[in-house]
Amino acid sequence: MSEGRQNGQPQRKGNGAAPDSATKDTGLRPDDEAASAPVAAISEAEARDELARLAAAIAVADTAYHGHDAPEISDAEYDALKGRNAEIEARFPALKRADSPSERVGVAPAEGFGKIRHTRRMLSLSNAFEPGEVAEFDSRIRRYLGLDADTPLRYTAEPKIDGLSLSLRYEGGKLIHAATRGDGETGEDVTANARTIADIPQTLPDAPALLEVRGEVYMRHADFQALNARAAETGGRTFANPRNAAAGSLRQLDPEITRRRPLAFFAYGWGALSAPLAETQMQALERLATLGFTINPLTRLCDGPDAMLDHYRDIEAKRADLGYDIDGVVYKVDDLALQERLGFRSTTPRWALAHKFPAELAWTVLEGIDIQVGRTGALSPVARLRPVNVGGVLVSNATLHNEDYIAGRDSRGEPIRGGRDIRIGDRVQVYRAGDVIPKIADVDISARPADAQPYTFPETCPECGSPAVREPGDSVRRCTGGLICPAQQVERLKHFVSRAAFDIEGLGTKQIEAFFADDQLPIRQPADIFDLAKRDAVNLTKLKNRMGWGETSAANLFRAIDTRRTIPLHRFLFALGIRHVGENAAQLLARHFGSYSALHACLTGPADAALAELTDINGIGPVMAQSLIDAFANPAEREAIDALAAHLTIQDTERPQTEGSAIAGQTLVFTGTLTRMTRAEAKARAEAMGAKVAGSVSAKTDLLVAGEGAGSKATKAEALGVKVIDEDAWLALIGA
Ligand code: 9MJ
Numbered sequence: 001m002s003e004g005r006q007n008g009q010p011q012r013k014g015n016g017a018a019p020d021s022a023t024k025d026t027g028l029r030p031d032d033e034a035a036s037a038p039v040a041a042i043s044e045a046e047a048r049d050e051l052a053r054l055a056a057a058i059a060v061a062d063t064a065y066h067g068h069d070a071p072e073i074s075d076a077e078y079d080a081l082k083g084r085n086a087e088i089e090a091r092f093p094a095l096k097r098a099d100s101p102s103e104r105v106g107v108a109p110a111e112g113f114g115k116i117r118h119t120r121r122m123l124s125l126s127n128a129f130e131p132g133e134v135a136e137f138d139s140r141i142r143r144y145l146g147l148d149a150d151t152p153l154r155y156t157a158e159p160k161i162d163g164l165s166l167s168l169r170y171e172g173g174k175l176i177h178a179a180t181r182g183d184g185e186t187g188e189d190v191t192a193n194a195r196t197i198a199d200i201p202q203t204l205p206d207a208p209a210l211l212e213v214r215g216e217v218y219m220r221h222a223d224f225q226a227l228n229a230r231a232a233e234t235g236g237r238t239f240a241n242p243r244n245a246a247a248g249s250l251r252q253l254d255p256e257i258t259r260r261r262p263l264a265f266f267a268y269g270w271g272a273l274s275a276p277l278a279e280t281q282m283q284a285l286e287r288l289a290t291l292g293f294t295i296n297p298l299t300r301l302c303d304g305p306d307a308m309l310d311h312y313r314d315i316e317a318k319r320a321d322l323g324y325d326i327d328g329v330v331y332k333v334d335d336l337a338l339q340e341r342l343g344f345r346s347t348t349p350r351w352a353l354a355h356k357f358p359a360e361l362a363w364t365v366l367e368g369i370d371i372q373v374g375r376t377g378a379l380s381p382v383a384r385l386r387p388v389n390v391g392g393v394l395v396s397n398a399t400l401h402n403e404d405y406i407a408g409r410d411s412r413g414e415p416i417r418g419g420r421d422i423r424i425g426d427r428v429q430v431y432r433a434g435d436v437i438p439k440i441a442d443v444d445i446s447a448r449p450a451d452a453q454p455y456t457f458p459e460t461c462p463e464c465g466s467p468a469v470r471e472p473g474d475s476v477r478r479c480t481g482g483l484i485c486p487a488q489q490v491e492r493l494k495h496f497v498s499r500a501a502f503d504i505e506g507l508g509t510k511q512i513e514a515f516f517a518d519d520q521l522p523i524r525q526p527a528d529i530f531d532l533a534k535r536d537a538v539n540l541t542k543l544k545n546r547m548g549w550g551e552t553s554a555a556n557l558f559r560a561i562d563t564r565r566t567i568p569l570h571r572f573l574f575a576l577g578i579r580h581v582g583e584n585a586a587q588l589l590a591r592h593f594g595s596y597s598a599l600h601a602c603l604t605g606p607a608d609a610a611l612a613e614l615t616d617i618n619g620i621g622p623v624m625a626q627s628l629i630d631a632f633a634n635p636a637e638r639e640a641i642d643a644l645a646a647h648l649t650i651q652d653t654e655r656p657q658t659e660g661s662a663i664a665g666q667t668l669v670f671t672g673t674l675t676r677m678t679r680a681e682a683k684a685r686a687e688a689m690g691a692k693v694a695g696s697v698s699a700k701t702d703l704l705v706a707g708e709g710a711g712s713k714a715t716k717a718e719a720l721g722v723k724v725i726d727e728d729a730w731l732a733l734i735g736a
Pocket of ligand 1: 123124125158159160161162163216268269330349352
């Protein structure tokens with residue numbers, strides 16, 4: 001069921017946008033519905049019939065969700081219905097029905113879920129698909145920790161449950177709240193619903209005073225089938241898979257509905273704790289089991305990659321008989337002290353790896369290739385396929401990546417697929433892995449129609465006609481229209497309101513498209529959104545009259561916009577949609593500069609100084625730095641950014657984990673050989689404590705950590721009067 005519709009916001013968008021990339025721009029979803037006939041190809045009579053069917057289907061979906069009494073459809077399905085309706089209406093305006101769904105903005109939103117900020121972030125896992133990546137994972141960890149190949153290093157291996165992550169907070173042994181993962185920092189408060197799940201204890205005997213238990217909510221196959229069968233009998237909607245059913249059931253506004261849904265929970269981890277659970281992952285899981293949680297019975301301790309792969313194969317062989325969906329195996333370093341040392345990358349722990357099961361494959365016919373233009377102008381080819389079932393999901397669209405991929409070349413011009421190109425009319429192999437966008441893996445040349453022509457990739461933008469060019473070394477052709485390209489403008493706006501950016505309730509993809517196309521109440525750039533909410537009375541009337549919004553929904557939209565006039569710096573930066581600046585980079589920039597004024601001063605000052613400062617930030621490379629500088633140097637972009645900023649209070653960013661840190665804000669240099677931790681670990685520890693690590697000693701250096709055999713850097717430091725400490729002092733300084 002739609003996340004937004006589920007929480008009472010019928011018009012909310014789906015997931016947060018990612019930085020621009022070939023796949024992101026396709027706008028595809030892995031569970032895209034089977035394609036209907038292209039709107040351009042249907043007759044007036046067919047259009048009339050289909051509009052009637054769509055109006056009925058959308059009305060049923062709205063009622064099902066507002067009544068809270070029937071299974072729901074997914075966001076993707078709901079949006080697809082509305083989108084198809086809009087497309088047909090655009091081609092046949094005279095056929096628009098009196099009860100057209102495009103004239104309704106659902107029912108007034110109910111109260112949504114509260115938000116809960118996670119005390120420790122809920123992270124995702126980095127993925128591997130090949131067996132060789134498991135040995136690489138082990139080597140990477142050994143390298144980081146400075147362990148040789150003979151030092152024993154154990155891992156747990158457990159099934160990766162395909163459900164919905166949940167964090168449960170217990171204080172004094174009592175369940176206080178339950179939160180979904182959300183964006184990892186803030187989740188939705190689903191406490192009342194979680195209390196209805198039998199596997200989730202309400203009270204814990206002998207628990208630490210504070211304990212956050214993390215795990216996966218899921219639905220067993222048998223329960224899922226029974227739920228769908230009941231729904232089918234009562235004319236309700238069925239769920240596409242157990243994961244959607246679990247998510248839809250947990251994210252209900254009415255806990256009584258959740259209570260009737262057969263949800264289960266496996267515990268696999270923890271967040272904040274007042275006292276350690278154990279010394280190893282395995283013992284910690286056993287402790288959770290003793291406390292009353294269900295842990296997965298297929299969890300094993302492995303002494304290295306061979307044993308991990310053995311267990312992976314064992315779990316894979318059992319997969320079909322487990323009775324619930326899993327999509328891989330999760331490996332975790334067993335020793336919790338080592339986990340602590342390994343720490344985290346921006347969104348994933350270094351000490352864990354999800355080894356996914358192989359992708360699912362199917363053959364079908366490529367019926368057409370569409371070009372979509374993304375936020376940064378990337379032209380992305382999308383395969384329109386004869387619908388085909390791939391591992392239980394009907395797929396009708398897939399990404400074709402870029403023009404080289406279609407031509408049978410990789411980014412270096414080397415042949416892929418034996419150099420075979422892909423043509424419209426070809427039989428192609430589709431694959432999908434987990435939740436990712438389906439891809440075209442291969443082509444069957446022997447089945448190629450005699451008249452199939454090589455595909456010619458457009459050299460002008462299909463949306464604005466500007467030249468579409470490929471920079472040397474870039475695999476993607478990009479529209480050069482910038483802000484004059486309507487596709488780029490609208491994609492930027494969609495990115496701007498997406499969940500990880502401004503996350504404006506009631507302003508999703510569909511609404512952005514409608515406002516973008518509207519002459520009376522246009523939204524063409526982010527600042528317009530805030531202008532819209534400013535001229536309140538006038539705009540309210542316009543919204544009501546022109547776009548079919550109700551008084552309440554319009555007022556709610558304005559309120560939602562107003563709540564975003566104050567925004568954290570990292571969200572603001574990510575929302576700008578500057579090429580290469582994703583969520584992680586935005587966080588790094590925010591932490592480095594601390595305030596928008598500091599960042600602005602840097603980016604609008606001398607370009608070479610800006611480049612030097614930016615590339616000095618660990619994680620910011622020259623390409624991203626240049627992209628930022630270019631964005632602020634472009635007059636139109638700068639005007640748009642300044643106009644936006646004028647509406648906002650951009651909150652400063654606190655520097656991370658620096659409380660009690662002796663080295664916060666200092667610049668450190670490491671030299672010589674450290675014997676008790678690797679250079680990579682030392683650097684990561686220093687940065688986690690708020691220090692900056694530089695490669696060479698200068699007058700700006702605050703501290704030189706000199707390991708064994710330190711040479712010229714130590715001499716230079718002494719000459720400059722920079723404080724020099726040895727490894728023992730360094731370890732004492734970081735409390736290791
Ligand atoms: C699942 N989905 O089964 C984790 N997970 O650990 C297991 N997920 C996880 N572990 C850290 N078994 C982040 C996510």
